[in-house]
Amino acid sequence: xxxxxxxxxxxxxxxxxxxxxxxxxxxxxxxxxxxxxxxxxxxxxxxxxxxxxxxxxxxxxxxxxxxxxxxxxxxxxxxxxxxxxxxxxxxxxxxxxxxxxxxxxxxxxxxxxxxxxxxxxxxxxxxxxxxxxxxxxxxxxxxxxxxxxxxxxxxxxxxxxxxxxxxxxxxxxxxxxxxxxxxxxxxxxxxx
Amino acid sequence: xxxxxxxxxxxxxxxxxxxxxxxxxxxxxxxxxxxxxxxxxxxxxxxxxxxxxxxxxxxxxxxxxxxxxxxxxxxxxxxxxxxxxxxxxxxxxxxxxxxxxxxxxxxxxxxxxxxxxxxxxxxxxxxxxxxxxxxxxxxxxxxxxxxxxxxxxxxxxxxxxxxxxxxxxxxxxxxxxxxxxxxxxxxxxxxxxxxxxxxxxxxxxxxxxxxxxxxxxxxxxxxxxxxxxxxxxxxxxxxxxxxxxxxxxxxxxxxxxxxxxxxxxxxxxxxxxxxxxxxxxxxxxxxxxxxxxxxxxxxxxxxxxxxxxxxxxxxxxxxxxxxxxxxxxxxxxxxxxxxxxxxxxxxxxxxxxxxxxxxxxxxxxxxxxxxxxxxxxxxxxxxxxxxxxxxxxxxxxxxxxxxxxxxxxxxxxxxxxxxxxxxxxxxxxxxxxxxxxxxxxxxxxxxxxxxxxxxxxxxxxxx
Numbered sequence: 302x303x304x305x306x307x308x309x310x311x312x313x314x315x316x317x318x319x320x321x322x323x324x325x326x327x328x329x330x331x332x333x334x335x336x337x338x339x340x341x342x343x344x345x346x347x348x349x350x351x352x353x354x355x356x357x358x359x360x361x362x363x364x365x366x367x368x369x370x371x372x373x374x375x376x377x378x379x380x381x382x383x384x385x386x387x388x389x390x391x392x393x394x395x396x397x398x399x400x401x402x403x404x405x406x407x408x409x410x411x412x413x414x415x416x417x418x419x420x421x422x423x424x425x426x427x428x429x430x431x432x433x434x435x436x437x438x439x440x441x442x443x444x445x446x447x448x449x450x451x452x453x454x455x456x457x458x459x460x461x462x463x464x465x466x467x468x469x470x471x472x473x474x475x476x477x478x479x480x481x482x483x484x485x486x487x488x489x490x491x492x493x
Numbered sequence: 494x495x496x497x498x499x500x501x502x503x504x505x506x507x508x509x510x511x512x513x514x515x516x517x518x519x520x521x522x523x524x525x526x527x528x529x530x531x532x533x534x535x536x537x538x539x540x541x542x543x544x545x546x547x548x549x550x551x552x553x554x555x556x557x558x559x560x561x562x563x564x565x566x567x568x569x570x571x572x573x574x575x576x577x578x579x580x581x582x583x584x585x586x587x588x589x590x591x592x593x594x595x596x597x598x599x600x601x602x603x604x605x606x607x608x609x610x611x612x613x614x615x616x617x618x619x620x621x622x623x624x625x626x627x628x629x630x631x632x633x634x635x636x637x638x639x640x641x642x643x644x645x646x647x648x649x650x651x652x653x654x655x656x657x658x659x660x661x662x663x664x665x666x667x668x669x670x671x672x673x674x675x676x677x678x679x680x681x682x683x684x685x686x687x688x689x690x691x692x693x694x695x696x697x698x699x700x701x702x703x704x705x706x707x708x709x710x711x712x713x714x715x716x717x718x719x720x721x722x723x724x725x726x727x728x729x730x731x732x733x734x735x736x737x738x739x740x741x742x743x744x745x746x747x748x749x750x751x752x753x754x755x756x757x758x759x760x761x762x763x764x765x766x767x768x769x770x771x772x773x774x775x776x777x778x779x780x781x782x783x784x785x786x787x788x789x790x791x792x793x794x795x796x797x798x799x800x801x802x803x804x805x806x807x808x809x810x811x812x813x814x815x816x817x818x819x820x821x822x823x824x825x826x827x828x829x830x831x832x833x834x835x836x837x838x839x840x841x842x843x844x845x846x847x848x849x850x851x852x853x854x855x856x857x858x859x860x861x862x863x864x865x866x867x868x869x870x871x872x873x874x875x876x877x878x879x880x881x882x883x884x885x886x887x888x889x890x891x892x893x894x895x896x897x898x899x900x901x902x903x904x905x906x907x908x909x910x911x912x913x914x915x916x917x918x919x920x921x922x923x924x925x926x927x928x929x930x931x932x933x934x935x936x937x938x939x940x941x942x943x944x945x946x947x948x949x950x951x952x953x954x955x956x
Contacts, residue, residue, distance in 0.1 A: 316805075327922055329900065332570065332572035332576050334579045335529065336640075351908075380687055380688065383526065385529075385640040403688055405688070410642070414642070461509060484504055484650065
């Protein structure tokens with residue numbers, strides 16, 4: 302995984318609450334055995350018309366959304382299923398971070414493990430971001446702050462170990478494998 | 494109770510810098526969320542730490558047409574066939590027990606675990622599927638994980654977890670006639686909202702919960718995730734023990750007695766504290782149905798669609814559904830009826846639907862699909878003639894699987910059609926692009942099948 306320290310980007314805004322993983326990537330695209338290329342199916346039923354052409358009204362399809370790597374959504378983004386295909390699709394499409402006032406548990410966990418930053422902000426900042434699509438923001442991971450173009454820096458919560466892994470580009474599996482002696486001891490205790 | 498299960502599975506305690514290393518007793522596997530995890534194992538040259546603690550089944554992509562499973566007709570969707578074949582290869586290579594497509598033990602992962610007696614009180618159980626919360630009905634700590642974490646459990650039998658908060662949901666009183674566990678959980682989600690449980694493990698308590706059967710408790714815990722919760726739990730009691738006794742993978746003999754002793758110590762102590770707590774009156778709950786595009790947009794079947802003022806997201810949901818605020822939901826025509834899923838695909842659910850369909854016909858022009866949750870459920874239902882009741886009423890009777898809950902296997906609702914469904918999610922496009930899903934209990938779905946429109950089951954019971 303690539304180390305992440307800062308993400309600077311304009312935002313693209315989806316002003317909807319409770320955007321679920323079936324919208325992020327519909328179930329019919331989960332009949333895959335790899336994790337590559339899922340960006341093509343990101344928000345498929347919103348981004349594309351039934352004939353496969355682009356829906357020009359959808360925020361991701363507007364000219365100003367080109368090159369944006371930060372997605373802003375209203376409350377409770379990523380609710381629903383545990384499909385890791387959701388962060389895979391967002392990353393493959395080009396997103397590096399998602400900002401909302403609330404992000405669903407499993408989606409947040411899956412995102413952290415793949416280098417997609419889940420940024421949870423307070424209501425006032427969330428409202429400001431929803432009302433200012435295209436705002437240039439700076440996410441600084443070492444200080445866990447989101448800087449708005451107004452100069453305001455908003456702290457966001459991020460689990461310490463996940464932050465360490467992201468900044469250093471290491472994954473959690475290596476850490477878990479190194480716990481083998483403790484796991485052995487736990488199993489021995491259970492067996493006795 | 495949560496605390497007891499959590500603490501007994503901590504391998505390494507959490508600190509400010511690192512999450513807890515939590516041991517997993519049972520890992521259930523299916524074809525959709527596992528292939529990329531097996532690939533990681535191969536890339537890193539890793540093996541499974543405890544393959545005997547895994548069990549795999551095929552459910553999401555599996556066909557429900559008998560001829561595609563037991564006959565010579567190929568699986569109609571090639572990518573589904575490939576995904577199934579990949580799971581067979583992966584399980585063979587890594588030594589995981591698999592209930593293959595033709596196994597009489599196969600079924601939806603959350604139906605199979607409990608019916609085998611594999612799901613047990615005090616255990617930790619995970620699966621790459623959000624409805625793993627189902628297993629909490631036994632007093633297990635059970636939750637859905639992503640594919641990266643599936644790989645973690647494969648390689649280490651452990652997960653890195655921060656301890657979630659606890660949320661007690663007390664349901665006092667008793668449920669009224671024709672009010673089911675599905676109506677109860679829909680009503681709870683309506684009260685606390687689809688993000689009401691985020692960061693929490695729910696514990697369902699109270700007289701209503703104690704009176705529920707194990708299958709009903711599974712329906713309640715199943716939809717904990719629809720309230721955003723990490724897991725849902727119900728303390729084990731005599732109902733739990735009598736369900737488990739004698740099941741193939743439950744402890745037997747002296748091990749049973751020892752297990753019982755452990756299990757009896759699990760329920761929360763008197764005066765246990767929760768981070769949040771609410772109490773609802775069971776008697777106030779009515780048959781429920783959803784009207785919007787998430788499970789929190791739910792109402793009494795006898796009621797009118799609520800009004801929302803200046804809420805574009807609410808308006809967008811109603812526009813998608815083609816429904817109008819202020820109008821009664823009763824009388825809304827339905828095109829499709831789906832009875833099945835990990836929420837309501839167990840034997841008691843099929844009995845409940847059959848009770849209303851016995852001697853009646855499904856309304857003209859309505860397509861009804863009944864999909865048992867497992868091959869064992871199918872066999873038991875056929876042994877008591879439920880298949881005949883469904884077929885005589887004009888419904889289709891299929892092989893087990895997730896089927897039309899999410900349509901991965903091609904069992905789909907067409908664009909613009911209304912489906913009354915006993916499944917768990919009414920998200921846009923969940924049952925097919927443009928499909929409109931109304932979630933309800935098996936009783937309400939069956940009553941609606943008979944009338945061809947959304948129907949309060951009490952109307953049919955009353956003649």
